[in-house]
Amino acid sequence: xxxxxxxxxxxxAVDQVSLRFAPGQIHAVVGENGAGKSTVMNVLFGMIxxxxxxxxxxxxxxxxxxxQDAIAAxxxxxxxxxxxxxxxxxxxxxxxxxxxxxxxxxxDFSAARRRLEEVARLYGIGVAVDRKxxxxxxxxxxxxxxxxxxxxDAEMLILDEPTAVLTPQETxxxxxxxxxxxxSGKSIALITHKLDEVVAIADWVSVMRGGKLVRSCxxxxxxxxxxxxxxxxxxxxxxxxxxxxxxxxxxxxxxxxSARGNGRMAGPVSFEVKRGEIVGIAGxxxxxxxxxxxxLVGLRKPxxxxxxxxxxxxxxxxxxxxxxAGLSYIxxxxxxxxxxxxxxxxxxxxxxxxxxxxFSKGPLxxxxxxxxxxxxxxxxxxxxxxxxxxxxSSMSGGNKQKLVVGRELARETPLIIAExxxxxVDIGAIDFIHRELIRMRDLGHAILLVSTELDExxxxxxxxxxxxxxxxxxxxAAAEADRLTIGALMTSERAA
Amino acid sequence: MRQIGPxxxxxxxxxxxxxxxxxxxxxxxxEAVTGFFNGAFGGRNLAYLxxxxxxxxxxxxxxxxxxxxxxxxxxxIGGEGQxxxxxxxxxxxxxxxxxxxxxxxxxxIGAGMMAGALWGLLAGMMYAYVGVPLLIGSLLLNYPAxxxxxxxxxxxxxxxxxxxxxxxxxxxxxxxxxxxGTRLDMGILAIIVVAILAIVYSxxxxxxxxxxxxxxxxxxxxxxxxxxxxxxxxxxxxxGAIAGLVGALAVYGVHHRFTDGMLVQPLYAWTGIIAVLMxxxxxxxxxxxxLFFAAVQTGAAGMERSADVPKEIALIMQAVxxxxxxxxxxxxxxxxxxxxxxGT
Numbered sequence: 117x118x119x120x121x122x123x124x125x126x127x128x129a130v131d132q133v134s135l136r137f138a139p140g141q142i143h144a145v146v147g148e149n150g151a152g153k154s155t156v157m158n159v160l161f162g163m164i165x166x167x168x169x170x171x172x173x174x175x176x177x178x179x180x181x182x183x184q185d186a187i188a189a190x191x192x193x194x195x196x197x198x199x200x201x202x203x204x205x206x207x208x209x210x211x212x213x214x215x216x217x218x219x220x221x222x223x224d225f226s227a228a229r230r231r232l233e234e235v236a237r238l239y240g241i242g243v244a245v246d247r248k249x250x251x252x253x254x255x256x257x258x259x260x261x262x263x264x265x266x267x268x269d270a271e272m273l274i275l276d277e278p279t280a281v282l283t284p285q286e287t288x289x290x291x292x293x294x295x296x297x298x299x300s301g302k303s304i305a306l307i308t309h310k311l312d313e314v315v316a317i318a319d320w321v322s323v324m325r326g327g328k329l330v331r332s333c334x335x336x337x338x339x340x341x342x343x344x345x346x347x348x349x350x351x352x353x354x355x356x357x358x359x360x361x362x363x364x365x366x367x368x369x370x371x372x373x374s375a376r377g378n379g380r381m382a383g384p385v386s387f388e389v390k391r392g393e394i395v396g397i398a399g400x401x402x403x404x405x406x407x408x409x410x411x412l413v414g415l416r417k418p419x420x421x422x423x424x425x426x427x428x429x430x431x432x433x434x435x436x437x438x439x440x441a442g443l444s445y446i447x448x449x450x451x452x453x454x455x456x457x458x459x460x461x462x463x464x465x466x467x468x469x470x471x472x473x474x475f476s477k478g479p480l481x482x483x484x485x486x487x488x489x490x491x492x493x494x495x496x497x498x499x500x501x502x503x504x505x506x507x508x509s510s511m512s513g514g515n516k517q518k519l520v521v522g523r524e525l526a527r528e529t530p531l532i533i534a535e536x537x538x539x540x541v542d543i544g545a546i547d548f549i550h551r552e553l554i555r556m557r558d559l560g561h562a563i564l565l566v567s568t569e570l571d572e573x574x575x576x577x578x579x580x581x582x583x584x585x586x587x588x589x590x591x592x593a594a595a596e597a598d599r600l601t602i603g604a605l606m607t608s609e610r611a612a
Numbered sequence: 613m614r615q616i617g618p619x620x621x622x623x624x625x626x627x628x629x630x631x632x633x634x635x636x637x638x639x640x641x642x643e644a645v646t647g648f649f650n651g652a653f654g655g656r657n658l659a660y661l662x663x664x665x666x667x668x669x670x671x672x673x674x675x676x677x678x679x680x681x682x683x684x685x686x687x688x689i690g691g692e693g694q695x696x697x698x699x700x701x702x703x704x705x706x707x708x709x710x711x712x713x714x715x716x717x718x719x720x721i722g723a724g725m726m727a728g729a730l731w732g733l734l735a736g737m738m739y740a741y742v743g744v745p746l747l748i749g750s751l752l753l754n755y756p757a758x759x760x761x762x763x764x765x766x767x768x769x770x771x772x773x774x775x776x777x778x779x780x781x782x783x784x785x786x787x788x789x790x791x792x793g794t795r796l797d798m799g800i801l802a803i804i805v806v807a808i809l810a811i812v813y814s815x816x817x818x819x820x821x822x823x824x825x826x827x828x829x830x831x832x833x834x835x836x837x838x839x840x841x842x843x844x845x846x847x848x849x850x851x852g853a854i855a856g857l858v859g860a861l862a863v864y865g866v867h868h869r870f871t872d873g874m875l876v877q878p879l880y881a882w883t884g885i886i887a888v889l890m891x892x893x894x895x896x897x898x899x900x901x902x903l904f905f906a907a908v909q910t911g912a913a914g915m916e917r918s919a920d921v922p923k924e925i926a927l928i929m930q931a932v933x934x935x936x937x938x939x940x941x942x943x944x945x946x947x948x949x950x951x952x953x954x955g956t
Contacts, residue, residue, distance in 0.1 A: 413835065414837075415834060415835060434837070435834065435835065435836075435837040436837035436838070436839060438837075439836075439837045440837075445835065447835055449831075452829055452831045452832060453829075453831045453832055453835045454832065454835075455829070455832060456825050456828040456832045456833075457829070458828045458829075459824070459825060459828050459829070463821065463825065467825060467832070467833075467836040467838070468837045468838070470818050470821055470822065471818050476818050479817045479818055480816050480817055480818070481816055481817065481818060481821055483816075
């Protein structure tokens with residue numbers, strides 16, 4: 117790719133970027149969210165036409181009208197947000213739009229199955245082709261996405277933030293597969309902001325900042341710190357510090373809570389969160405986190421057990437009742453749960469509080485007050501957006517998440533439930549969100565942090581609970597928490 | 613709507629296809645066009661304009677009813693059932709309630725709105741408490757409403773002497789008055805008021821805001837503690853009440869009785885749905901869209917009368933106009949969405 121430029125209106129998202137991807141090489145493209153790395157990859161994959169620049173494959177200039185052209189040229193992309201049909205089986209998802217057909221258009225599933233199993237064996241991927249996608253864990257879904265690409269004979273694989281939702285073990289597994297691709301001479305583009313991963317797997321690294329290519333060199337010629345400085349364009353944020361502090365009264369008390377959802381049972385679990393502490397729940401995704409959180413927030417009726425907030429039994433209260441009683445919730449999914457993307461920033465900023473006197477007069481909305489409040493959030497949480505009236509869909513992932521976090525923290529409730537609060541956001545936003553959570557803890561709020569990122573749990577929590585198959589497999593104070601022990605508990609209860 | 617070019621292309625297409633159709637029908641083009649505009653907006657003493665406005669009253673009313681639901685993410689396509697429920701109840705009140713005319717009128721309109729609201733609520737309760745998808749529940753409820761009304765006017769409440777399946781006439785004193793010198797009744801004023809209220813509700817009130825958030829992102833609305841179930845039921849009642857009002861206006865303003873099929877055959881409810889979808893559910897544009905559909909329908913009828921275009925050809929022309937204009941408007945809406953959805 118050379119001289120690629122993409123403009124969205126007055127904004128130049130990508131400015132004269134040239135990249136080379138060689139066979140048998142893993143090329144990491146790193147940068148903050150909004151640095152333009154996803155946009156460049158979308159150009160490469162034919163989803164956006166560049167305003168300038170050209171794409172060459174093996175010396176021949178290519179012009180994509182759409183992703184189908186790119187796929188035909190043996191490119192494949194695994195998106196950050198998976199594009200799978202939940203109700204269909206793995207096999208059906210993989211062959212979708214590339215079905216081997218017999219006469220009269222009947223799909224030849226047995227041929228498809230043979231081919232898929234062959235592909236999976238070739239790259240050492242274990243997969244149950246007949247399971248429904250809805251029943252798969254996040255990491256298994258990602259494997260399905262990769263299989264989709266391989267099934268189409270891709271020579272070049274583009275992965276957008278592939279490890280954002282994976283545990284350390286799952287990430288290692290993915291990397292093993294990627295190394296197999298490298299061995300077989302395929303070219304891999306890896307978009308990420310996790311520097312450890314870049315160091316672990318990349319052969320070549322390109323750093324983008326503000327739409328420009330800052331650096332592109334062999335991994336051997338650079339180091340982690342240098343890349344990080346390139347990404348941020350300055351010095352690294354100081355490491356997080358957490359002062360010791362005495363915890364106060366119990367805010368959230370959970371007794372023998374069990375909940376059922378997505379065909380799985382979670383619990384019974386019992387735990388407490390007190391004023392001035394961050395309790396972290398570690399675990400691989402799909403081990404009952406969502407069921408328990410939904411039962412705590414009021415989105416799901418528990419099967420049994422009791423939830424008390426500040427001494428009041430809220431087991432049977434609805435979402436509004438619990439939020440009223442003193443709970444805020446930062447959901448993992450900002451795209452559909454945390455925000456209404458097609459609505460404006462100020463409309464998202466006041467949700468749940470639109471009926472209070474601060475934002476309404478009688479039955480009418482007080483729009484200036486809503487806009488004013490949104491403006492405050494934008495300033496205080498340094499959210500990059502055109503203005504309070506911009507649509508949320510126009511913001512980058514990190515800024516969307518800052519808006520969600522800002523809205524929930526601004527409610528200043530005694531209890532804050534944060535579910536993967538930094539999923540898929542850039543270094544700057546992660547640091548900012550972590551600091552805000554610690555600040556709230558220092559102010560005496562109780563915080564329940566549920567995260568599949570073990571590093572996040574270890575960095576923030578005063579106490580750590582490990583969730584495995586819906587049960588609490590272990591509990592640690594921050595001081596005695598050990599990465600390996602927790603990692604073992606996350607994968608098998610017997611290790612305890 | 614900013615670019616003129618695509619619109620010129622749309623009109624050129626419409627013009628071309630209509631011309632071809634006229635050649636087939638062997639009709640005079642100039643006469644047909646005059647007939648169309650005369651049929652929609654002209655006539656002696658502007659009689660046809662008032663016909664258009666009368667039809668627009670029905671279509672815009674149904675469009676507003678649908679808009680309220682659709683914006684809240686509730687695909688209520690049971691407008692027809694709610695309309696019929698409102699019409700039949702209003703008619704029965706009008707025929708059998710004794711009392712001064714104005715009281716009968718008000719009671720009839722109130723009862724019609726109530727009936728429509730309950731019919732909407734029924735679909736809502738099936739959806740919220742039993743889990744029947746709204747699209748299916750609301751659609752299927754159209755049929756019982758229709759057939760119950762058919763039965764009522766066919767048997768127990770039939771004006772047998774009239775020879776048709778219909779009720780007796782509502783007493784003269786309870787009719788909605790006409791604008792003097794026209795055949796247009798003042799029911800249109802009620803719809804204008806409803807339109808203003810609906811636009812205010814959608815854009816400026818807490819309820820409208822909540823409904824829209826639920827429409828844009830239902831999981832978001834739920835997780836943020838919005839009263840989603842109550843919102844669903846209330847919204848469907850509101851939609852039903854507007855549809856019921858339209859039914860009552862048809863009874864008291866136009867037909868002065870309930871005749872079997874009078875609210876179903878003109879496809880008011882379905883035209884209303886198309887009118888809303890065409891303008892992407894933007895509240896202020898909905899009344900204009902409804903007016904457009906009414907004008908095309910009466911205009912086509914005018915063309916048929918004056919240019920000797922066969923009725924079927926006139927209907928095809930009507931469909932062509934709607935297809936192209938709706939396609940262009942909806943296309944422009946989609947393009948807008950895509951633009952503002954860029955740059956994630």
